[in-house]
Amino acid sequence: MEKNVAVLEETEQTEESKSPTGFSIFWREIVRDKLALISLIFLVLISAFVYGISLFMNQEDIVTVDLFSIHQPPSSDFWLGTDYGGRDVFGQLIIGTRNSLSIGILVTLMSGAIGILFGLIAGYFGGTVDNIMMRILDFFMVLPFLMIVIVFVAIVPKYSIISFSLIMTLFLWMGIARLIRSKALQERELDYIQASKTMGSSNFKIMMTQMLPNLSSIIIVNMTLNLAANIGIESGLSFLGFGFPEDTPSLGTLLSYATNPQTLEFRWWIWVPPAILILVLMLAVRNVGEALKRATDARQRRG
Amino acid sequence: MNGMWKFTVRRILIMIPQVVLLSILVFIMAKMMPGDALSGLMDPNLDPATLEELREKLGLNDPWYTQYIHWIGDLFHGDMGESFRYKMPVSELIGQRMVNTFWLSLVTLILIYLISVPLGIISGRYNDSLLDQAITGYTYIGFATPLFIFALVLLWIFGFQFGWFPTGGSVTPGSTPGTLDYISSKLYHLLLPAISMALIGTVGTVQYLRNEIIDTKQKDFILTARAKGASESRVYNRHVLRNSLLPIAAFFGYEITGLISGTVFVESIYTYPGMGQLFLESITTRDYSVATALTLLFGIAAILGTLISDIILSLVDPRIRIK
Amino acid sequence: MAFLEVKDLKVHFPIKGGIFGRTVDYVKAVDGVSFEIEKGKTYGLVGESGSGKTTTGRAIIGLNHITAGKIVFEGKDITDPRKTKQDFRKNVQMIFQDPYSSLNAKKRVLDIVAEPLRNFEKMSKAEERKRVQELLELVGLSPESIVKYPHQFSGGQRQRIGIARAIALKPQLIIADEPVSALDVSVQAQVLNFMREIQKELGLTYLFISHDLGVIRHMCDQIGIMYRGRFVEEGTTEDIFQSPQHIYTKRLVAAIPDIDPTKREVHMQFRQKVKEEYEQSYHDYFDNQGLAYSLQPVSSTHYVALPEKG
Numbered sequence: 001m002e003k004n005v006a007v008l009e010e011t012e013q014t015e016e017s018k019s020p021t022g023f024s025i026f027w028r029e030i031v032r033d034k035l036a037l038i039s040l041i042f043l044v045l046i047s048a049f050v051y052g053i054s055l056f057m058n059q060e061d062i063v064t065v066d067l068f069s070i071h072q073p074p075s076s077d078f079w080l081g082t083d084y085g086g087r088d089v090f091g092q093l094i095i096g097t098r099n100s101l102s103i104g105i106l107v108t109l110m111s112g113a114i115g116i117l118f119g120l121i122a123g124y125f126g127g128t129v130d131n132i133m134m135r136i137l138d139f140f141m142v143l144p145f146l147m148i149v150i151v152f153v154a155i156v157p158k159y160s161i162i163s164f165s166l167i168m169t170l171f172l173w174m175g176i177a178r179l180i181r182s183k184a185l186q187e188r189e190l191d192y193i194q195a196s197k198t199m200g201s202s203n204f205k206i207m208m209t210q211m212l213p214n215l216s217s218i219i220i221v222n223m224t225l226n227l228a229a230n231i232g233i234e235s236g237l238s239f240l241g242f243g244f245p246e247d248t249p250s251l252g253t254l255l256s257y258a259t260n261p262q263t264l265e266f267r268w269w270i271w272v273p274p275a276i277l278i279l280v281l282m283l284a285v286r287n288v289g290e291a292l293k294r295a296t297d298a299r300q301r302r303g
Numbered sequence: 304m305n306g307m308w309k310f311t312v313r314r315i316l317i318m319i320p321q322v323v324l325l326s327i328l329v330f331i332m333a334k335m336m337p338g339d340a341l342s343g344l345m346d347p348n349l350d351p352a353t354l355e356e357l358r359e360k361l362g363l364n365d366p367w368y369t370q371y372i373h374w375i376g377d378l379f380h381g382d383m384g385e386s387f388r389y390k391m392p393v394s395e396l397i398g399q400r401m402v403n404t405f406w407l408s409l410v411t412l413i414l415i416y417l418i419s420v421p422l423g424i425i426s427g428r429y430n431d432s433l434l435d436q437a438i439t440g441y442t443y444i445g446f447a448t449p450l451f452i453f454a455l456v457l458l459w460i461f462g463f464q465f466g467w468f469p470t471g472g473s474v475t476p477g478s479t480p481g482t483l484d485y486i487s488s489k490l491y492h493l494l495l496p497a498i499s500m501a502l503i504g505t506v507g508t509v510q511y512l513r514n515e516i517i518d519t520k521q522k523d524f525i526l527t528a529r530a531k532g533a534s535e536s537r538v539y540n541r542h543v544l545r546n547s548l549l550p551i552a553a554f555f556g557y558e559i560t561g562l563i564s565g566t567v568f569v570e571s572i573y574t575y576p577g578m579g580q581l582f583l584e585s586i587t588t589r590d591y592s593v594a595t596a597l598t599l600l601f602g603i604a605a606i607l608g609t610l611i612s613d614i615i616l617s618l619v620d621p622r623i624r625i626k
Numbered sequence: 627m628a629f630l631e632v633k634d635l636k637v638h639f640p641i642k643g644g645i646f647g648r649t650v651d652y653v654k655a656v657d658g659v660s661f662e663i664e665k666g667k668t669y670g671l672v673g674e675s676g677s678g679k680t681t682t683g684r685a686i687i688g689l690n691h692i693t694a695g696k697i698v699f700e701g702k703d704i705t706d707p708r709k710t711k712q713d714f715r716k717n718v719q720m721i722f723q724d725p726y727s728s729l730n731a732k733k734r735v736l737d738i739v740a741e742p743l744r745n746f747e748k749m750s751k752a753e754e755r756k757r758v759q760e761l762l763e764l765v766g767l768s769p770e771s772i773v774k775y776p777h778q779f780s781g782g783q784r785q786r787i788g789i790a791r792a793i794a795l796k797p798q799l800i801i802a803d804e805p806v807s808a809l810d811v812s813v814q815a816q817v818l819n820f821m822r823e824i825q826k827e828l829g830l831t832y833l834f835i836s837h838d839l840g841v842i843r844h845m846c847d848q849i850g851i852m853y854r855g856r857f858v859e860e861g862t863t864e865d866i867f868q869s870p871q872h873i874y875t876k877r878l879v880a881a882i883p884d885i886d887p888t889k890r891e892v893h894m895q896f897r898q899k900v901k902e903e904y905e906q907s908y909h910d911y912f913d914n915q916g917l918a919y920s921l922q923p924v925s926s927t928h929y930v931a932l933p934e935k936g
Contacts, residue, residue, distance in 0.1 A: 139321050142609055144601040146564035147582060148328075151598055154586045155335045191728035198687050198720045199742040199791070213732040232449040239451050240571065240583060258455050259572065261470065265463040275452045282447040 026220070029295035036291035039284035046281070050098040062091035063247050071267065080269045083257055089270050092249040097277055099244060100251045103165055104231040110169040111230075112223045115176035116215075120207045122177070123184025130181070140174050146237075153242040161248060168237075172230065176222050183215050217296045224289035228282045235278050251278050310617045318610050325602045326378075329595055330371050336591040378599075384592035388585070393596045397578065403473050404570070404577035407493045407500075408562045412555055414501035415508065420551070422505070423512025427547075428539060430517050438509065445506035451568040454499040458572060461495060468495040471574035496569040504561055508551060515547040549619040556612030560605045628662035628698075629831055630686075630799055635659045635695035637678070637685050655681040657855035657917075658695075663799075663848070668825070668832040670846030670863075672839060672878070677852040679835050680723075683801045686833070687720050699799070716746050719797040723804040725784035729776040735762070735787055736772035742794045761790040766820065782813035789821070793828060801833045806841065818845060839882050843867060848927075851875050856918040858911075861928035871930040873904050873911045874918075 030036045065085040072082045080089035122133040152167045153159065187193065188211070196206045237243035238252025251274040258264040258271035365373075377383070383393035426438040462470040469475075473492050478485045519525060520543065528538050566579035574580065578597055585593035637656040640649040656678040663669040671679040684690045686697055688707030697705045699718065704710045719742075722728035729738055739758045743749055749757065759769035765786040776784055785805060792800055805821070806814040818841065825832060834845050842849060843863060850860045851874065859872040870876045880900040884893045911932070913919060918931040 135317065135320070138317070139324055142321060142560075142602075142606050143325065143328075144560070144563050144598065144605050146567055147598045147601055148332075150567075150583070150586060151332050151594060154594075155332065155337070191722040191724055192730040194684075194689055195720070195722055195728050195788075195791070196730075196741065197689060198718075199795075200716060200745040201741060210730055210733075214730065216732075228447065232447075236449055236451050236568065240568070241587070255452065255455070258459075261463070264455065264459055268459075271455070275455065278452060279448060282449075283444075286447050 026292055026295050030288065030291050033291045036287045039287035043284050043288070046097070047101060050094050050101070054095050054098045057091055057094060059095055062088055062095060063249065074269050080273060081267065083270055084260070089254065092254055093273055093277070096249040096251045096254055096274060099248055100231055100234055101281070103161065103234050104227050107165050107168045107172060107230045107234070108223050108227045110165065111173040112176055112219070112226065114169065115173035116180050116219060118173065119177040119180025120184050120211060123181040124188050124203065124207050124211065126185060126188065134181070137174050137177055140171065143171065145171050149237065150240070150242045159245060161244065164243060168230070168233065176226065179218065179222055180215060183218060184211060187211050187214060221289060221292045221296055224285060224292055228285035228289060231278065231285070232282055307618060311614050314610060314613050318606060321606050322603060325606065326375060326599065327371070329599045329602065330374055332598070333591065333595040334367065383596040386590050386593045388588050388590040393593050396581070396593060397596060397600065400576060400578045400581045403575065404566055404579065406489070407497055407566060407575065407577055410493055410497040411500045411504065411562060411565070412558060414497055415505045415558065418501060419505040419508035419512065420548070423509045424516065424544070426509065426513040427516025430513070442506045442509050445503055448503060450500065450503045450565055451572060453503055454496070454569050454572045457495060457499045473576050493575065496573045496575055500562070500565045500569055504558065504565065508554065512547055512551060516543055519543045519546050550616060553612050553615035553619055556608035556610070556615070559608030563601045563605060629665040629700060630663040631698040632686065633660050633696040633698070635682065635685060635697065636693040637681050637690050638693040654855050656685065659852070659857055661850050661860060663831055663833060665831055666829055667847040668834050668845050670842040670849040671833065671835045671852060672837065672842050672849060673852035674837060678855040679852050680803055683720070683803050683833060683835050687718055687801055688715070716742065716795045717798045719792040719795065719800050721788055721792050721800060721802040721805045724808050725781050725788055728788055729784055731776055733775070734772065735774055735776070738776070738787060739791045739794060742791060746795055761794055764824070765790045781809050782817055785809060785817055793824065796828065797830070799831045799833065801835070803835045804837070807836065807838065814841070839878060851878065853918055854916070856931065857921055858918040858931045859929065860921060865925070865928040871924055871928070873907055876900050877904050
């Protein structure tokens with residue numbers, strides 16, 4: 001045995017142990033892509049700003065109707081004027097951005113968790129299990145998402161932010177499930193999965209501790225892109241009046257004031273800022289997501 | 304051809320349980336809605352015993368599956384219940400609105416193809432040119448812009464600021480149906496909503512076409528055709544486009560899903576009296592029999608749209624069948 | 627009683643077709659294979675790709691569904707992996723062909739080698755670490771390797787990690803599926819010799835699967851030659867290499883390159899002769915579907931697939 005050890009003693013390796021596709025590649029790609037870097041900085045700043053400043057704001061005050069200051073134009077008291085209930089638009093904008101971001105992240109994480117689990121199970125087991133699960137997924141895909149969600153929102157008793165995010169989650173897990181399933185189908189043929197089976201690891205353990213880490217980068221990419229989409233979906237639903245409850249402003253709620261032709265035509269300061277914010281938020285998150293996507297695909301990598 | 308038939312039959316077989324499941328889901332939602340067919344219709348002063356008798360007679364006390372079978376049976380006879388708000392059969396009410404939504408969707412679809420095909424071709428053929436960059440910029444913004452914001456902005460600019468388009472309704476009040484004025488007024492009213500939907504809806508198709516063309520350009524048979532001295536436009540018309548355009552023609556069924564949610568937003572923003580607006584209105588006024596019927600109809604439309612597109616696509620591109 | 631006994635093993639994969647995806651036919655990857663392995667010996671399975679040798683190995687360890695047949699390990703039936711006791715199954719382990727895909731790239735060596743330990747032994751973190759370091763030393767890697775990731779090792783080193791993982795539970799039988807065919811020729815011999823050393827040291831039994839007759843000759847005590855899911859010949863290494871009986875085996879053996887350049891001409895002629903014989907007598911050795919017949923004894927250790935006489 002001795003001589004063998006001598007022959008095969010490892011070559012000098014001084015480099016630090018790092019996971020081969022760690023976050024460093026993501027980070028490098030974002031730094032290379034100026035637009036993504038600016039977007040990321042913007043996102044960090046705006047989140048810090050709205051979460052920070054809303055700590056000092058009293059939501060009760062802001063959403064309380066004040067009949068003496070209805071529809072005021074911008075002034076030093078109300079930077080963006082007031083709405084039809086005399087409520088400060090700027091304050092609602094801050095809290096609305098915070099709420100929209102929060103629910104976007106919450107829904108993305110919850111639908112991500114369901115989608116990943118569903119996709120992993122379907123792809124890992126394959127065969128009949130996969131077949132049945134994919135038929136269920138197909139059914140969810142073909143549902144008229146918007147209308148079903150609206151009906152649910154309308155009929156759920158004791159409607160709250162929690163029930164709203166659960167309803168959204170229920171109909172938004174399919175995209176990531178499909179992606180994970182197709183990757184898991186490829187991954188399960190690889191020998192490291194087979195090896196785990198021969199070593200007595202349970203199926204659930206193999207899925208969660210062996211397969212999942214190998215899908216982590218595409219999961220991060222997909223969830224980032226989903227976040228952008230979910231911010232848009234939430235604001236759309238709130239715009240129609242089927243999103244956040246009345247007393248909780250979101251960017252979409254502010255925009256819905258523009259369905260009043262008077263507001264749309266003469267009081268741009270109420271609805272243009274949230275419109276721009278939604279747009280910029282979605283673009284920024286997408287920019288980051290696209291850069292991450294390039295990082296996972298070696299052929300498209302910039303650096 | 305055998306493979307195609309197998310695919311078609313299998314695809315239709317998959318669709319049937321989808322429709323059944325959808326109807327069950329909609330039925331459950333209908334049952335979960337507060338109140339039933341009677342609560343909206345009846346005189347509130349009716350005494351409870353008579354009400355109970357009526358309920359029994361209408362089968363509202365039957366087990367859910369019996370009620371479901373009844374409900375399905377009624378649907379097949381075109382009976383979707385009664386709208387308590389408009390005091391008319393739901394089918395009739397929807398029939399009135401459907402015409403408007405149909406034309407709006409049709410014009411949108413036509414616009415989508417009119418815009419996306421040339422843009423996609425230019426972008427793909429002259430990729431990395433200035434023109435391509437402009438088109439890519441448009442798709443980049445369009446991809447991230449929610450339809451309702453875009454529609455609001457168009458309404459604000461072209462409806463209110465410039466006054467070029469009407470800001471609501473589907474026709475100028477007082478015009479006589481059937482006249483040329485009437486038709487042009489209808490078209491005029493649906494143009495801006497259709498444009499806003501089309502400009503957002505076209506983005507995916509432009510990107511798809513661009514990528515397809517750039518991919519096809521690199522393929523050997525194109526290089527061969529070029530090497531044989533075929534003129535550039537001949538290469539494009541005969542080889543590149545034939546491969547890229549056919550799948551796009553099949554996409555219209557998939558667009559239906561997008562059009563459905565699109566009409567809900569656009570019709571509400573432009574107060575255009577179509578099915579989408581009727582849907583929102585029926586939810587807010589708790590006219591639930593209308594909401595239920597519309598959800599079912601939209602759902603079936605989406606299922607059929609995907610079915611048609613899947614089948615056409617499998618004809619055009621046999622790779623789809625291997626699944 | 628044999629240590630491992632495989633009785634009339636069949637592994638058939640369904641071919642789906644038709645509108646409902648019904649099973650229309652089967653691929654008979656393994657179609658009635660029987661053999662026995664003695665404790666402490668190495669049994670070689672040889673065949674070209676698609677002959678069913680890998681499927682046989684994977685079926686024994688439970689990775690492929692067994693259509694029919696029986697696998698008896700130390701007198702116990704382990705045919706159905708779901709009915710087999712877990713701690714019994716730990717006695718059979720596997721070394722995989724591809725040292726790249728068989729190690730999870732996202733895991734440190736410690737986690738890779740410790741995976742079987744965590745499933746079967748209750749060890750503290752410190753004990754586990756110590757055991758993994760011992761195993762790494764045993765396979766000739768430095769104990770510091772535990773914090774590294776697979777991509778920091780060469781192919782030969784990776785295969786040693788795979789071996790360390792396979793022997794972690796002190797198994798009795800190791801199924802080695804082409805363990806060196808993905809490695810450089812220069813490294814192959816090292817890994818093979820090392821496998822023989824640990825065999826002696828730990829008293830291991832190998833089922834050695836390979837397409838390389840040279841490697842098989844070097845490693846094995848007994849050999850089974852597979853062709854299209856069936857055995858064409860079985861015997862001791864001597865039987866197979868000194869007196870191959872089946873025309874298919876003859877051709878395989880003739881195809882082994884000769885290192886001695888002076889005999890090149892002779893070897894060429896010999897090979898040509900075997901080829902002619904193969905073509906002429908093909909129908910004496912294979913049935914009308916081109917499959918091998920069932921095995922007939924030639925001596926007490928040597929069996930050949932021949933049509934039954936009479």
